[in-house]
Amino acid sequence: MRQLTVTSLSGNRIDQAFPLVQSAWPHVGLEQWRQFARDRIAGSPSISGIQSVVTEQNYIAGLCVYRVERHLCHGPTVVVDQFMALDLFNRAAIVNAMVDFLEGLAREQNCGALHTHIQEHTKQWDGPEDCMVSILRARGHEIRSLQLCKALGLGAAGH
Numbered sequence: 001m002r003q004l005t006v007t008s009l010s011g012n013r014i015d016q017a018f019p020l021v022q023s024a025w026p027h028v029g030l031e032q033w034r035q036f037a038r039d040r041i042a043g044s045p046s047i048s049g050i051q052s053v054v055t056e057q058n059y060i061a062g063l064c065v066y067r068v069e070r071h072l073c074h075g076p077t078v079v080v081d082q083f084m085a086l087d088l089f090n091r092a093a094i095v096n097a098m099v100d101f102l103e104g105l106a107r108e109q110n111c112g113a114l115h116t117h118i119q120e121h122t123k124q125w126d127g128p129e130d131c132m133v134s135i136l137r138a139r140g141h142e143i144r145s146l147q148l149c150k151a152l153g154l155g156a157a158g159h
Contacts, residue, residue, distance in 0.1 A: 002089075004055060008045055008049055014034055020086055053098055061087045062098050068109050073112075078102055080115065082117075083117070
């Protein structure tokens, strides 16, 4: 059985997480990731942060970037904007470990919902059983919205 540890990403592991970030967003540079990660881990983990899933070999196989905010319909809500998992042997275990953490955080914060955004290039609506969307749906998460994006060419990368 896999020994996975879900832990807050620390400042000294930001660079170690970069290959996973680049696998999901190849256009993101190292300095851009460093600044983003530093900003997210600087505050209280009960409000926002970056969680990592670390394997028994001490490599980072999953990341999720989250924040707690007030939603019009659900009240306090955990919102996950970046959710990535990469593992050659059991991606489902990585995804489930992150979802366990996020659902626990939502309960601890008395949140009415957990909203997880899945990037277009990683989604598969009815894919293999290790697909993020399939795992989330099997755990009771529902597809409730569609988010659109128009890159304006401003900001760090314009993507």
